[in-house]
Amino acid sequence: MSNYFDHKVVWVTGASSGIGEALVKELAVKSSAKIILSSRNKDQLNAVAQKAGLEANRFFVLPLDLEDYKKMPDVVEEAVEKFGKIDILINNAGLSQRSLAMETDIEVDKRLMDIDFIGTVALTKSVLPYMIRDGGGHIAVVSSLMGVFGAPMRSSYAAAKHALHGFFDSLRAELYTKKITVTIICPGFVQTNISINALTGNGSLQGTMDDATSKGMPADVFAGKMLAAIEKKKNQASIGGQEVMGTYLKRFFPSLLAKIVRKAKVV
């Protein structure tokens, strides 16, 4: 990591575990950024800040629930009051799903859309006026390979992640002249609790670790590569193991990908 993040205010959502926690640790050790940590659980966020070795003047714990999208303007105001500005927003928080589309309650589809898409959009829209006031900024959003193509057992999740691409690609084009950079990150399998926290068709937690996730990229390695992609101001970056090939197949050989995906062992 060079000095892109130094002296900046970086806001990481989903900072209480997994990729978000790894991002906070990497930023804490390798930059002088001030970090705002958000997710729903204040105690977990404080524990992450402590483990990352952040001094009190370098971090701010700001709990938020993405489902509570109407509160985002107030949450953002609190963040700006604390450090005066937001240079980089990393929209990382998210929730996955494991169920066949026909066995998935419509409330689960809606919840995934509310958390992964609407909440993320609401937070971003509340942050943007401050970035524009300050002459620019950088919005990163963690999508998924499922934001690029769909797969069995992921219909609600893939839909919400695809929606992010439509929104953030449009936003990038609209705000280019305002010096707002938009980076979409598409992780492959990363070793986190994402599958344990995933919703099943009736809205309950899956509660188990997927085999593919357990063999995925370690979260700290992923976080280093993700921050490098942000630093390079990439429009979009897919990061993971051989599963990342799916993004190229989708682009150049979509029929082949469709055949592979329908046979995929996905959990």
Ligand SMILES: NC(=O)c1ccc[n+]([C@@H]2O[C@H](COP(=O)([O-])OP(=O)(O)OC[C@H]3O[C@@H](n4cnc5c(N)ncnc54)[C@H](O)[C@@H]3O)[C@@H](O)[C@H]2O)c1
């Ligand atoms: N781990 C993977 O294999 C993988 C693959 C593709 C994409 N992703 C994406 O990476 C991101 C981070 O996930 P992770 O793998 O670290 O899993 P994780 O379950 O460990 O972390 C998810 C984070 O999001 C937060 N969160 C969930 N619902 C929230 C809500 N309503 N309001 C606020 N915060 C909420 C959680 O508290 C947690 O901090 C997610 O957007 C996920 O979709 C992960």
